[in-house]
Amino acid sequence: MFYHIKELQYEAKVSRPDPVFAKQLQEVLGGQWGEISVMMQYLFQGMNVRGNKKYRDLLMDIGTEEIAHIEILSTLIARLLDNTSLEHQEKAYHSDPAIAAIMGGMNPQHAIVSGLGAMPSDSVGNRWTADYIISSGNLLADFRANLTAESQGRLQVARLYEISDDPLVKDTLSFLIARDTAHQNQWIEAIHELEQQAGDVVVPTTFPRECEKQAVSYDFYNTSRGEADAHGPWAQGVAPDGRGQFRYVPQPGPYGGPAKLMPAPPDVYDTPPSSKKRE
Amino acid sequence: MFYHIKELQYEAKVSRPDPVFAKQLQEVLGGQWGEISVMMQYLFQGMNVRGNKKYRDLLMDIGTEEIAHIEILSTLIARLLDNTSLEHQEKAYHSDPAIAAIMGGMNPQHAIVSGLGAMPSDSVGNRWTADYIISSGNLLADFRANLTAESQGRLQVARLYEISDDPLVKDTLSFLIARDTAHQNQWIEAIHELEQQAGDVVVPTTFPRECEKQAVSYDFYNTSRGEADAHGPWAQGVAPDGRGQFRYVPQPGPYGGPAKLMPAPPDVYDTPPSSKKRE
Amino acid sequence: MFYHIKELQYEAKVSRPDPVFAKQLQEVLGGQWGEISVMMQYLFQGMNVRGNKKYRDLLMDIGTEEIAHIEILSTLIARLLDNTSLEHQEKAYHSDPAIAAIMGGMNPQHAIVSGLGAMPSDSVGNRWTADYIISSGNLLADFRANLTAESQGRLQVARLYEISDDPLVKDTLSFLIARDTAHQNQWIEAIHELEQQAGDVVVPTTFPRECEKQAVSYDFYNTSRGEADAHGPWAQGVAPDGRGQFRYVPQPGPYGGPAKLMPAPPDVYDTPPSSKKRE
Amino acid sequence: MFYHIKELQYEAKVSRPDPVFAKQLQEVLGGQWGEISVMMQYLFQGMNVRGNKKYRDLLMDIGTEEIAHIEILSTLIARLLDNTSLEHQEKAYHSDPAIAAIMGGMNPQHAIVSGLGAMPSDSVGNRWTADYIISSGNLLADFRANLTAESQGRLQVARLYEISDDPLVKDTLSFLIARDTAHQNQWIEAIHELEQQAGDVVVPTTFPRECEKQAVSYDFYNTSRGEADAHGPWAQGVAPDGRGQFRYVPQPGPYGGPAKLMPAPPDVYDTPPSSKKRE
Amino acid sequence: MFYHIKELQYEAKVSRPDPVFAKQLQEVLGGQWGEISVMMQYLFQGMNVRGNKKYRDLLMDIGTEEIAHIEILSTLIARLLDNTSLEHQEKAYHSDPAIAAIMGGMNPQHAIVSGLGAMPSDSVGNRWTADYIISSGNLLADFRANLTAESQGRLQVARLYEISDDPLVKDTLSFLIARDTAHQNQWIEAIHELEQQAGDVVVPTTFPRECEKQAVSYDFYNTSRGEADAHGPWAQGVAPDGRGQFRYVPQPGPYGGPAKLMPAPPDVYDTPPSSKKRE
């Protein structure tokens, strides 16, 4: 069960309204790697943990913090949209290039749909979708997804930090960047713990290795002309799982025969192979 | 530029048709973590590499291999759908529970839409979408996404391996599982190399640390009641980036004030705060 | 900012696992009118309130309760999936019609994707999308959306209540149904208050009536043959806004002329009207 | 069955082309609350009415009118795009800030995809989706959805009315706003009639009240710190359904125990709770 | 402007309810090639026609007929769902394999969401989306899309005809199949007329041929090993546009150089090419 307090986890102040930056900032609220994504991903992973109380708690705690980040960014976006009057926008468009540029850069849905409020969308207006998240029941696989999310997320906030020239906005972003630093470090630790407990780094670690086609488990296939990647650590030496030796295959060929399918029954109305004689 | 040969990278044979398993197998072809996702993700990352020839080659090579995996799975699915006649399906439904169950478990679009062919969809019929993939220009962030994809992917194929009882299908899956083993190991190596070159593990490693709110960069906020997660490695000791010490905050409070917004201009037609007097 | 406690707002127990009902129950967790929708809708509306503290509080309170409902349903779904082993599923399919039917009715993603966990999806597997929600800045418009959501939501839970025959599951559903009763009543009160404050029922109440084409503001157009709807309260008498009298128009005609467009410039490569002579 | 006449229900004239406004106007054609949504929602509800001839007629009549509104808006958008030549757009971009601003504000798909025609999309380019609509078979639930749609729709057209400075465009919009006034009034009447017939306002009115957890059916849970919403009509007095008395619960607690799940079978490859000893 | 009559364009009767076929039939109502698609595609193309009255009329007429087809299929689906009671569904699941199979094959949303009504979705539950349609302003391009839609549509209805064993349902489908025959023939005629008027078959026919890289306009590139397609009519002889001769290129090579990108500015936080020295 959840509770709310009215204070923000961190300030969300702006020096002046800026509808263009409001549009850009939507990316880290409602985009693929935005705060809605990490909130939903961590909560769903946490609620689905089967029998690992410590990890459930870890996930629910960070997930609950992320709801507060949604609140910070929504407030920031709404304040960047303060004072945006609709009347005479058109007129400005035709007379004042500066205002016109701002209008062209503004998300029209901030005016028409949300009434100067934040939206659960990214910086071009795609609505948030659960396609963005994963909760698989395998914590090592999921913590890697979480580390990815914090990496992509911090990258995007850093880019927005460069675009902004408002010191108050930058201050809020610097808080979010710091929290992403914390979370990247924390997921790295959690990943290491799971890898050590399992004694393996290949997910799922419990799948019996003798059931996989071990002859190709450490091959690198150079499917292209040229071998610029032949000397990387992925192509030689002992693999990180300690169970095999990488092998660089410069000219990989097929193990299988041609892909040929039998005709469909006539009532499926596929094209029958009547043209066979003419081939 | 790309070329094709007619042989499959690995055999895709089946002991007998099985439309139910054909439906389930769609998950690892056209689902969130299926072969289309890794193919598209690696190729887009590779085509967008700016100035790192070795990594571009690495991405293009594995991406090109993944197109072959799409070919293997499509062939496997089509063969699992061999001989599926449409006539009298209804009749069977009402008389023979065994056939009825198979029809109920079959994806109707395999009959009606694709004419007994594989589809770019997951196991419940959601069409593949580029929402599933990322190419950010930051290779460390992206290689973590790639390791995630291979982890989730191998997990899903392993589950399908357990569901299947067809030795030929299992043989093909054991090849794909082995290739995922190889790719997990390879992305781990590539990640290590990038982390060592950068001397940091926090993405983006080039963002100036003094620009983030460093006071909170190593805090763990226990936003819940109970401290089951207080003793994990994410809550104490030196963080993996070697730049700070984790701090467990048992009762985190807000740094900011209440989230309060100013009224909208009247021409936006938001509800005006006329009820203020009544509050 | 938000906090979490580990206890559920209400029990989420099951008498026995039931993967088929787990699939159906997804509708009210991650479907169009599920708990994710109301949680996100109320929180976004609340965070976007401009200057009406009382309504912001109302929205945040109910929105925060809805996160707890997500937690209840996720737990319930996970427990309905307890003990679902993957091995030999295929075999059962071919030998035991009863198990086969259950497998056919199960969501394959509960096995392959989420590892026996709840998903942010509906009962056929469509991922949750922010297309489902609205936050417009106009509270009367939005509270009507909220009343709609609670009406559709209670309707769906009531249908699931009829489908289930597990007394423990039904008990949990009876709690959710009761909360929907409370919320429907509460939104109705909030709507009445806003209507009374505005002295109007037509959203947005602040749009100047003289700017609309008042001659048609109370017309009912019978665009069909037959007048079964001629005697409803929507076709005669004073309208609920008290500003006009309904008028039933049995054979409505057009006010405008034919829709005719001018040709496109040639560099757009539309089909030019060269065939004009032949018409 | 349907018929068409070539005249528009209302004029759709423009004083001058305006590709920026054409983009914005897409919102009320193909957006979440646009004319496609109400057309499809009313027709589907109407076609699914089971045994209430009067309401079926009502829904089909208004639904058929909405097709005409699609026609009006499509024509208006196409005319706002008249004379948009593609050649030298780029050049203008680099030399003339005013034209550049217009191009930046234009929807590029109006040039590249639709050839200066209207699209089934919203103002940022999201394609229309049936995620936006509902037809539930319960008319009270659905009429509330319809009242919501007309409220959100009129709100959006009113905002566009403010943005526009073209008297001809404003005239067309004033027609659509008036029709939304009519439809809001009409759905309100239809809702009242259904509520009176049912003798209840809680959907579905036929669900047996003794089957819900009545002890909590009128509770308001203050899940936050602070009680700004304690004195609203939703927190005290008799509820609108006349069956209970609101109760304000200032510090609501959980009714359930902790959410704990049992481990998954090993063949699902979830993380096993082996770390239990370390907790 | 549009009008409605209460009679169906064709009967939509069923011999008995059949919820499994109701689910399958959704494909041709709300799927990629269903009636919603052709209705919306033709109406949007028609409303966007610029200056070709005859073609506008053609499109609006067929588009208006398609609304009637939506009505037929919605009625058919609703009748296939008649008498579907929710109570005791679960119970049946566990005791009666035949009923269980039917429930497993039923779309759960027909019970939970639409209340035994048709939905704007396909046979696996994907909601209809305007991604399925096109209106480009170029009539030859669009009529080819229309011919495609009628071809795929008739194919799907024919497959459903084979699946069904209900003579009344088959009768309705035979009407829809016949109308698709008519429409395929009609679009073929319209295509021929446009091709003859243009004197070309390559869309857009008005693009100046000297602006394309004519050296490769008739090449066939054999990008694979093996030449099974070398002797088709696409590889030799005069091309259908009469402007060139096909040329089969057995081993096509690249015309361009390697794809190499310059580094990104540092403030974008892409991975810098620092590893260059190590390549």
Next chain:
Amino acid sequence: MFYHIKELQYEAKVSRPDPVFAKQLQEVLGGQWGEISVMMQYLFQGMNVRGNKKYRDLLMDIGTEEIAHIEILSTLIARLLDNTSLEHQEKAYHSDPAIAAIMGGMNPQHAIVSGLGAMPSDSVGNRWTADYIISSGNLLADFRANLTAESQGRLQVARLYEISDDPLVKDTLSFLIARDTAHQNQWIEAIHELEQQAGDVVVPTTFPRECEKQAVSYDFYNTSRGEADAHGPWAQGVAPDGRGQFRYVPQPGPYGGPAKLMPAPPDVYDTPPSSKKRE
């Protein structure tokens, strides 16, 4: 199985960076009719061919070429984004209308998400989705879809050719336009061959004509007032399939009765027809 070479099939050079055109160009990479669509469509059709070796080869060859086109366009887009620095973008916005216009016209995700790389999205940012493609197993239906795709695709590239004023970009586009010329011609030939083999033009050609309602197979229904389309070749004369004569029906009426549904069982909680007496 597939292979890659590092050279582009054609040059992808630019005279100068141009982030606005980069955004527009995304349409033909990741839009409905872009190169991802044709690549995926042809490969899926090819992999699903059942027993027609020649057509499988044809599809795989052109599909493999299309992967190279993705590579060309991705490279072109990345180069159009060269040198786009993020710092001070905001500042420019407020001071320099020309730069402001460019920023307003730029896709913000090119900066924030992809780090100056191409994306699998269209020109307004919609992610690519497999909703765009079809592989039906019926080659005539699918080749018509392919001809449509090449027609819409060439149309869009031609429009972009007009917008661009960069001779190097235009040169690359002229190559893609020429390849679309080739592919349109080639699909036309393949279509003719299939039609001749089948002796029919109506898909599916193998469906028994006596099973369709032949009385209406050649009717044209004039569902509107006015007969502008009465004299087209679709309304009179022998139909292209040679099996019937078109018939123009100036005032088509219904063949069926009114669409009336029976009430739902009470446990579905639809609105019961209690209001019947009042009608």
